[in-house]
Amino acid sequence: MPSAETSAPARPLLAIRGLRKSFGATEILKGVDLDVRQGEVVSIIGSSGSGKTTLLRCVNLLEEFQGGEVLLDGEPVGYREQAGRRLRLKDRDLARQRAQTGMVFQSFNLFPHLSAAGNVMLGLRKVKGMGKAEARAVAERWLARVGLAERADHAPSQLSGGQQQRVAIARALAMEPKLVLLDEITSALDPELVGEVLATVKALAGEGATLLLVTHEMRFARDVSNTVVFMEKGLVAERGPPGDLFGNPRHPRLIEFLRGTRDH
Amino acid sequence: MDDLITEAWDARDVILGGLLQTLSISALAIVLGTLLGVLVGVALVYGAWPLRLAARAYADVMRGTPVLVLVLAAFYMPAVLGLHLQPFAAGVLALTLFCGAHIGELIRGALGSIPRGQTEAAKAVGLTFFGVLAHVLLPQALRSLLPPWINTCVEMVKASTLLSVIGVGELLLRTQEIIGRNFMTLQFYLLVGALYLVVNFAIEQAGKALERRVAFR
């Protein structure tokens, strides 16, 4: 266990401590510990059912969790203590905390009634209270950064899967979140569209964004991450720099897992 | 409340008579309308073009006209054309025509959704057109038709109230007459509303029971 981080300047941006989460009688997360430092890129790998996506969703408060805590920039998210009881925060506080993290989903989840720019602008206007012109300018800047400047006024249905996912990335990043969560963002894409999305994420990583991502793309995880985390049965089984984890795996399940992914 | 019970008890024969009238009107309109609807539906799908056109015009006119207009027209029009209908018969006629158009559309939709191969297979074993219809197509259409048909039955019970406007002594008109005598307006409108609820709930429950039986076959 890491010692209590007191005045250390290297306090992690995200600290997950003993996180437990059950769906009914099934325990999905069994006490997960994980740190993400400012500017770090952390990839979570593992077989399906290992709890990686659930972990990400707990950080963004899309799931409730039963035990442990998640600290973002030192602030416990989702819950507060009152007279020794653990209480879920009110909707408004949850929303405020969610605004500090961005999330990109496997299935894009673009708002179909809004244009690409409209998707990026919604949070800027309704959460950050920006004026229309300012929000539009920010949206255009971000769409340009993901290479979609000319698509600003297209409806999501007029965009390819890869373009939709890049809009989703712009939508998350335009909010200037402290941390961006990427949940298997290429899994729903046709193979030929994966490259453009991964290149976009790589560029963001290079610019110092803090990313926590779940991925099935091992080569991408190796290229982009500072740290790779292997999850197995609701626990972190192994973590380390990508070179160590992929080059010299120790956990028997990780060795087996990597052999399985190399096969295809 | 005591007043309502006393008054309703005193008027029980009138209320029951009205209820019986409502049920007769609805049952007649549903039975006759369903028969008519089968003809219209078959004509819409399989009719030669003049017949199909006539069925289409009929269905569109009936469904585009408010039921109350149909009821009033059926009440006033036959007399000037030399046909003398009692209000009851005129009302049943209007509801039947309306019901037939709706059921015709339902049947058209249900028949249209049966794959062509079914007809071809049935013809291949040597069935005539009516044989195919009676033994292959309509039985298959029945399952998908049952829920909307039950719904139509409820709609007919509700529409039967419109006959009060032309003086048919069904449940609503009888209730209005009672109110005219005792002035217990709110109470008796609530009572009559509750009676329609009971009748329609009963139809829905019977329909669900029937659906379960059909589903198990």
Next chain:
Amino acid sequence: MGYTLNFAVVWANLPKLLGGLLLGLELAAASLALGTLIGLAGGFLSVGASRPGRALAATYVAVVRNTPILVIVLMLYFALPDLGVQLAKGPSFIAALSLYSGAYLTEVFRAGLVAVPPGLVEAGKAIGLTRFGVALHVVGPVMLRNVLPALGSTFISLFKDTSIAAAIAVPELTFQARRINVESFRVVEAWTAASALYIATCFLIAAALRGLERRFPKF
């Protein structure tokens, strides 16, 4: 029996018939607007987390759908004064038709809400919208687009239901036709004209709606 058609009385009364038609459209539009508010509330309640809320919405729908509209119309007009609420004919009828359409629209909106992909709700939460914000800016607009066809057909049936206002002597189209019928005995002409006007109007509304649906297709 010789009955010769003579539409002169219809032409003479055309302004009144058209005025009645317009009144019917106004009654239907007002009822659709109020019914939509009721239906939105009922729809959100019926998919909401509150058990009493869901029960309330379900009961409202079941009761109203099984009650004849004429009973509701007469009850509001003749019985509400007993409770000290006196509405004029038009507003009373609008209230009745709104209450009636609200039940059907509750079901329409319920189906529309259920059809909104849960991922959109999560995406809305993820950018920091509150539950209300998600409902207002994401779920609401997406659902409205998808229920547009159902709203259109509800408007058409409401327009036809406005004929029932004749029962409390609101001077809409059916009332005007009946007046011509009784005053002139041009029975066939009066009802043919009324029916034709209803059908033509329904047809025009349906055509306009198809145009609208082409402009705002479902997602």
